[in-house]
Amino acid sequence: MDTSKNRHGLSRTIRESVKREIRQRCGFGCVKCGCAVYQYEHVDPEFSDAKIHDPERIVLLCGGCHDLVNRGLLSKESIKQCSMNPKCFQTGFSFGPFDIGTCDPEITLGTYKCKKVKTLISVYGEPVLSVAPPEFEHGPFIINAYMSDREGNELLRIERNEWKSRSENWDVEVVGNRITIRKKLGDIALAIRSEPPSKLVFERVNMLFKGVKISCKDSEHITVVTPRGQFLYANAMEVYDYDKGLNIIENGFELPSGGGKHSRISFGRCIIDCNSVSIKSNQ
Numbered sequence: 306m307d308t309s310k311n312r313h314g315l316s317r318t319i320r321e322s323v324k325r326e327i328r329q330r331c332g333f334g335c336v337k338c339g340c341a342v343y344q345y346e347h348v349d350p351e352f353s354d355a356k357i358h359d360p361e362r363i364v365l366l367c368g369g370c371h372d373l374v375n376r377g378l379l380s381k382e383s384i385k386q387c388s389m390n391p392k393c394f395q396t397g398f399s400f401g402p403f404d405i406g407t408c409d410p411e412i413t414l415g416t417y418k419c420k421k422v423k424t425l426i427s428v429y430g431e432p433v434l435s436v437a438p439p440e441f442e443h444g445p446f447i448i449n450a451y452m453s454d455r456e457g458n459e460l461l462r463i464e465r466n467e468w469k470s471r472s473e474n475w476d477v478e479v480v481g482n483r484i485t486i487r488k489k490l491g492d493i494a495l496a497i498r499s500e501p502p503s504k505l506v507f508e509r510v511n512m513l514f515k516g517v518k519i520s521c522k523d524s525e526h527i528t529v530v531t532p533r534g535q536f537l538y539a540n541a542m543e544v545y546d547y548d549k550g551l552n553i554i555e556n557g558f559e560l561p562s563g564g565g566k567h568s569r570i571s572f573g574r575c576i577i578d579c580n581s582v583s584i585k586s587n588q
């Protein structure tokens with residue numbers, strides 16, 4: 306017997322366009338609790354009785370809430386109620402965890418790689434991406450970040466290892482260890498890949514923050530353009546053991562380089578064209 310199909314011949318596989326409709330209708334998280342690590346669940350009717358994949362009758366449900374339903378601790382009726390008023394639209398966001406472990410995490414944005422760096426990106430004194438050491442022995446490193454789209458609208462923020470994505474996004478998809486936020490079909494505004502215990506990879510960034518454009522794509526160069534037209538293009542930049550990595554200041558960029566025995570910066574074909582470049586070492 307083919308278990309991938311029900312008695313009506315309906316396949317378990319849901320079309321991508323239908324999945325997106327379900328995600329949008331549920332605000333990109335579990336209808337009960339808002340968790341963004343979910344599965345697609347037929348509620349009314351259940352999959353065994355369904356004849357079509359109707360996006361109005363399928364919900365996002367996280368593993369925890371799904372388990373509660375299976376154990377009879379949460380009713381299908383409650384889930385149906387939640388489906389009409391999904392949690393994410395009440396709170397404004399869906400959420401999920403990042404596990405960056407108890408050893409110094411390695412964080413990558415395109416070609417910009419950091420380890421033992423406290424503030425990876427700072428714009429006019431405000432941290433955009435930062436990592437704090439554990440607050441207690443054997444505790445986790447703590448990551449905070451603010452990620453926006455190319456118009457400056459918030460897409461996702463990371464607060465103490467919990468990421469939150471806004472329900473008014475066009476599409477937020479979590480598949481395996483990757484979060485992808487799209488502005489429209491084929492237009493990826495942000496993609497983050499989590500590789501516990503200690504790696505976090507920003508595969509795609511295309512953001513505007515305080516007038517500064519910051520972008521990277523997969524393993525291609527990271528590009529920063531300031532409102533004054535100052536331009537930083539780095540095709541290989543590794544920073545190790547510094548308080549600050551890429552620091553965008555009023556007149557240009559501050560980058561760690563030279564002197565420090567733990568620092569290394571490889572510019573390769575990088576172009577830096579700005580009025581003032583200040584290269585400092587922690588040493």
Ligand SMILES: [Zn+2]
Pocket residue numbers: 335336337338339340366367368369370371
């Ligand atoms: Zn849930």
